[in-house]
Amino acid sequence: xxxxxxxxxxxxxxxxxxxxxxxxxxxxxxxxxxxxxxxxxxxxxxxxxxxxxxxxxxxxxxxxxxxxxxxxxxxxxxxxxxxxxxxxxxxxxxxxxxxxxxxxxxxxxxxxxxxxxxxxxxxxxxxxxxxxxxxxxxxxxxxxxxxxxxxxxxxxxxxxxxxxxxxxxxxxxxxxxxxxxxxxxxxxxxxxxxxxxxxxxxxxxxxxxxxxxxxxxxxxxxxxxxxxxxxxxxxxxxxxxxxxxxxxxxxxxxxxxxxxxxxxxxxxxxxxxxxxxxxxxxxxxxxxxxxxxxxxxxxxxxxxxxxxxxxxxxxxxxxxxxxxxxxxxxxxxxxxxxxxxxxxxxxxxxxxxxxxxxxxxxxxxxxxxxxxxxxxxxxxxxxxxxxxxxxxxxxxxxxxxxxxxxxxxxxxxxxxxxxxxxxxxxxxxxxxxxxxxxxxxxxxxxxxxxxxxxxxxxxxxxxxxxxxxxxxxxxxxxxxxxxxxxxxxxxxxxxxxxxxxxxxxxxxxxxxxxxxxxxxxxxxxxxxxxxxxxxxxxxxxxxxxxxxxxxxxxxxxxxxxxxxxxxxxxxxxxxxxxxxxxxxxxxxxxxxxxxxxxxxxxxxxxxxxxxxxxxxxxxxxxxxxxxxxxxxxxxxxxxxxxxxxxxxxxxxxxxxxxxxxxxxxxxxxxxxxxxxxxxxxxxxxxxxxxxxxxxxxxxxxxxxxxxxxxxxxxxxxxxxxxxxxxxxxxxxxxx
Ligand code: MOS
Numbered sequence: 001x002x003x004x005x006x007x008x009x010x011x012x013x014x015x016x017x018x019x020x021x022x023x024x025x026x027x028x029x030x031x032x033x034x035x036x037x038x039x040x041x042x043x044x045x046x047x048x049x050x051x052x053x054x055x056x057x058x059x060x061x062x063x064x065x066x067x068x069x070x071x072x073x074x075x076x077x078x079x080x081x082x083x084x085x086x087x088x089x090x091x092x093x094x095x096x097x098x099x100x101x102x103x104x105x106x107x108x109x110x111x112x113x114x115x116x117x118x119x120x121x122x123x124x125x126x127x128x129x130x131x132x133x134x135x136x137x138x139x140x141x142x143x144x145x146x147x148x149x150x151x152x153x154x155x156x157x158x159x160x161x162x163x164x165x166x167x168x169x170x171x172x173x174x175x176x177x178x179x180x181x182x183x184x185x186x187x188x189x190x191x192x193x194x195x196x197x198x199x200x201x202x203x204x205x206x207x208x209x210x211x212x213x214x215x216x217x218x219x220x221x222x223x224x225x226x227x228x229x230x231x232x233x234x235x236x237x238x239x240x241x242x243x244x245x246x247x248x249x250x251x252x253x254x255x256x257x258x259x260x261x262x263x264x265x266x267x268x269x270x271x272x273x274x275x276x277x278x279x280x281x282x283x284x285x286x287x288x289x290x291x292x293x294x295x296x297x298x299x300x301x302x303x304x305x306x307x308x309x310x311x312x313x314x315x316x317x318x319x320x321x322x323x324x325x326x327x328x329x330x331x332x333x334x335x336x337x338x339x340x341x342x343x344x345x346x347x348x349x350x351x352x353x354x355x356x357x358x359x360x361x362x363x364x365x366x367x368x369x370x371x372x373x374x375x376x377x378x379x380x381x382x383x384x385x386x387x388x389x390x391x392x393x394x395x396x397x398x399x400x401x402x403x404x405x406x407x408x409x410x411x412x413x414x415x416x417x418x419x420x421x422x423x424x425x426x427x428x429x430x431x432x433x434x435x436x437x438x439x440x441x442x443x444x445x446x447x448x449x450x451x452x453x454x455x456x457x458x459x460x461x462x463x464x465x466x467x468x469x470x471x472x473x474x475x476x477x478x479x480x481x482x483x484x485x486x487x488x489x490x491x492x493x494x495x496x497x498x499x500x501x502x503x504x505x506x507x508x509x510x511x512x513x514x515x516x517x518x519x520x521x522x523x524x525x526x527x528x529x530x531x532x533x534x535x536x537x538x539x540x541x542x543x544x545x546x547x548x549x550x551x552x553x554x555x556x557x558x559x560x561x562x563x564x565x566x567x568x569x570x571x572x573x574x575x576x577x578x579x580x581x582x583x584x585x586x587x588x589x590x591x592x593x594x595x596x597x598x599x600x601x602x603x604x605x606x607x608x609x610x611x612x613x614x615x616x617x618x619x620x621x622x623x624x625x626x627x628x629x630x631x632x633x634x635x636x637x638x639x640x641x642x643x644x645x646x647x648x649x650x651x652x653x654x655x656x657x658x659x660x661x662x663x664x665x666x667x668x669x670x671x672x673x674x675x676x677x678x679x680x681x682x683x684x685x686x687x688x689x690x691x692x693x694x695x696x697x698x699x700x701x702x703x704x705x706x707x708x709x710x711x712x713x714x715x716x717x718x719x720x721x722x723x724x725x726x727x728x729x730x731x732x733x734x735x
Contacts, residue, residue: 001461002578004536006528007585008455010408010691016535017625017695020493021555025486025695028630032499033248033484042248046205048218050276053207054083056269057129058091058261058279059119059136060289061111064659065145065354068109068118072137076121079135081128083273087119090234090268091261111140112322113356114660115288117261122269122277145354147659149295149320150192156318156349159328166454167330167348167365171402174343176301179312183303187380191300191372191725195320195652196293198361199671202250203286208266209276217244219263222252222479223516228509230259231267246507249479249517253642254360256479257518260290287664291359292652294319294329298372303343308386310341310395315373318349321358329358330365334450334706335373337592340397354659360518362642363702366451367709371646371727374447374710379723387430388714389420389598392448400592408591408691409698411622412448415598415685419446419620422683423600432721440604442615443719449597449621449707453524453689453698455584456515460529462491462537463577468557468569470495470502476514476526477507481701482631486523487530489628490695494534495568496554512579520595520699523627525582528693533580535694540578544571582693591691595698597621599640599711605719610731612716614644618681619708624689624698632700636682639704645672647709651728 017025036042061068073085089108108118121132146152162169180186207218215237221227224244232239244263249256262279270277281290296319303312317331332346361367381388396413399406420426428444429435435442460474470491478484488502505511515525542549547561558565587593602616619640626632649670653662663669682704688696709727716734717723724733 002536002540004532004578004580006532006582006694008582008587008693009585010587010591012690012694012696015694015696017493021496024489024492024499025627026625029485029489029499029628031482031485031631032488044202044248044250045207045218045220046280048207050207050209053276053278054122054124054273055126055129056120056122056265056277056279057133058117058265058285058289059121059133061114061116061118062138063111063140063142064114064147066111066140066142068111068138068140070139071119073119076132076135079128079132081124082132083122083124085119085121085132085136086269086272088268091117091120091265113354114658115356117265117289120265120269122273145659147354147654148656149297149351149353152320152351152353153297153318156351159348159350161326163327167333168336168346169348171336171346173402176312176314176343176345179343180301180303183311184306185304185380185383187302187376187383189300189376189725191298191375193296193368193371193727195295195355195654196361196646196650197287197652197669198253198255199666199669200251200253200255203281203283204256204260204262204290205280206263206266207276207278208270210270213241215242215267217242217263217267219244219246220249220256221246222249222256222477222518224477224507224509225475225513226257226516227259227263231263234264235267244509246477249477252479252517253362254364255291257360283666284664287669288356288661291357293361294321294358296329296331296368298331300372300376302376302380304380304384308384308391308394310339312343313339313341314345316347318351320351320353320355323352325357327358327360329368331369333365333452334369336402337400337594338373338448338450339395340401344402355654362639363451363705366706367646370447370707371709374707375713378714388446389416389425392416403592405590405592408593409624409687409689410596411685411687412596415596415620415622416448418685419598419600419618422620423618425600432718439607441607441719442602442604443715443717444602445711445713445715445718446598446600447707447710447714449599449703450594451520451699451703451706453593453595453692454519454521455588455693456521456525457581457583458515458525458529459512459579459581460526460533461512461577461579462530462533463575464537464568464572465575466569466572468501468567470497471505472502472530473505473511474514474526474529475507475509475511476522477517479517481517481522481635482628483522483526485631486527486627490527490530491534494531495537497557497568501557520701524693524695524697524699527627527695528582529580531694532582533578536578536580537576540576541568541571587691593692593698595623595700595703597703599708601711601715603712603715603719605716605734610734612648612729614712615678617678619704620683620685621703622685622687623700623703624687624692625696626684627695627697629684632684633682635701636704637680639702640680640708641672641677642705643708644677644712646727647712648728
């Protein structure tokens with residue numbers, strides 16, 4: 001096997017993608033796996049049926065804090081079709097996130113949140129297992145719990161670990177207190193955001209089957225290798241003994257980044273019973289026993305001089321999490337980078353609560369942090385009498401304001417100007433509550449958007465068969481984001497073949513390891529690995545043709561050079577394969593890398609009912625080269641819809657007496673539906689990032705959600721004159 005390595009060392013002066021005679025990258029191609037999905041042939045985890053398979057249903061704690069003193073499963077075991085009731089400590093093993101260890105400190109009888117798995121009922125059918133799970137009797141001794149972040153604020157402490165060193169727990173520069181005291185204008189307010197649920201369409205599901213000492217798990221994970229390693233740790237196995245397959249994933253948003261209880265449950269039950277076991281979470285179980293975006297309490301202070309130049313930014317955030325868990329919501333992460341100001345503090349603290357595990361959710365940190373920062377900027381603009389777009393332009397930094405390193409690319413100013421133009425921002429009424437049509441108050445709002453561009457090691461194998469067909473293989477997943485299509489586009493352009501000549505295999509831990517789908521890095525990392533492999537394949541093909549690769553033209557399935565044209569299949573002989581791998585390099589510390597954007601929206605608020613409708617939307621985004629404008633636009637729209645949900649409806653409500661999730665289904669946890677969303681206009685600027693990677697692309701998936709909710713809240717203020725700082729902006733807060 002030939003290996004090809006690329007390290008992210010800037011600059012990437014030239015991308016071979018720009019040489020493609022008939023470029024597919026940059027064109028809005030349909031998803032290549034789309035027909036499989038719409039015809040039901042793409043098989044998701046729960047759709048695997050194995051001979052002799054048993055069904056498991058999790059038994060979960062009906063209290064929020066305490067000890068199980070007796071778990072009486074005698075009646076359950078005697079029920080029709082019941083095979084076993086398992087109460088292994090492994091059942092609660094839960095990796096949670098990239099940083100998670102899959103080894104929570106407590107045993108299965110020690111309950112730290114309402115709905116925590118405490119046993120697994122296994123039967124010959126799902127219905128029998130569910131009936132048995134309900135028949136398990138649980139006695140417990142209660143312990144006082146803490147179910148509310150606001151009640152736990154005074155216990156908040158710094159996080160125990162800065163996840164990968166990325167989140168910057170505490171940064172401090174200059175003298176914020178003096179600067180605030182001397183500022184002409186000061187904003188000093190508290191914003192709060194509730195727990196959110198990822199609410200992916202496909203519930204968590206796992207089908208486990210052991211073949212001797214090896215476990216095969218059909219599951220739904222964004223990063224199968226991460227989940228595999230966490231499961232191996234939990235079960236005391238070597239990673240090579242586990243294979244996880246996630247070829248299709250019906251959404252993740254962070255809720256499927258790390259191992260969740262269904263996978264460990266299926267694995268241990270299948271091992272114990274010597275037969276395949278399927279565990280599919282009901283929607284309520286997903287809401288109660290997987291993960292959530294932590295709630296936040298954010299004090300944000302801005303100081304500015306009379307010209308609207310920020311003199312101080314202080315963003316002090318408190319989020320909530322289970323005891324002993326390392327992940328924290330880095331709500332100040334965007335504040336490190338978005339605006340210039342000589343005096344600055346960004347701080348994160350965590351209060352320990354008895355609510356289900358806090359994990360990453362789409363744009364962890366930025367999504368909720370920009371709800372406060374971008375609303376605070378709106379308040380400051382109004383106080384100063386400066387247009388909010390102009391205020392942002394006046395505080396555009398030349399370099400990273402804390403780290404004093406250059407930006408790899410930053411088109412925020414362009415996004416703001418182009419967006420304002422496109423939306424017709426100058427037509428808005430500056431005076432709040434001054435536009436009305438019948439009973440509808442009309443308002444306009446905007447916000448900036450930023451999401452960090454991250455890079456992790458990733459590998460992909462690219463093969464050429466004797467028939468000239470190209471196969472791409474990587475453990476990377478497609479969680480609805482377009483990975484299958486994008487990787488095929490890159491290979492098609494670099495090797496000069498048709499899209500229909502490229503096969504893509506994803507989501508299998510036996511394939512070369514990727515960085516997985518998370519953090520908006522999936523397309524750029526896996527895509528760069530494919531790039532590295534194709535670069536080497538071009539060399540091998542040129543060698544086989546006996547021509548210098550610099551003179552070779554790759555098009556129409558042929559290599560043409562020096563008057564000769566040969567098919568790739570012919571040149572590949574019995575076949576060629578290259579393992580491409582990419583790793584972070586000097587680019588990843590030397591440059592501040594992020595995608596930027598600007599959102600503009602119109603809302604209509606009913607003067608009688610307080611109902612808010614989003615009526616019009618324009619976003620201008622810049623994320624380097626856009627590999628596929630169709631899938632990227634879908635990502636942006638999806639993110640914006642998430643942002644609208646965070647602004648208006650989404651709130652995981654925890655009963656203040658038990659932590660129980662009160663609204664644990666999609667009927668009660670309100671994500672926006674089609675009727676809630678207008679046409680969303682998204683424009684990507686034509687940007688190239690020559691420091692990020694050889695694709696010259698940056699992350700897209702989480703950019704849309706960042707700032708989107710703040711644009712809505714700012715528009716609500718413009719419509720009504722009411723500032724809501726306690727998200728979501730439900731109608732009761734407007735009346
Ligand atoms: Mo994302 S929250 O890293 O899936």
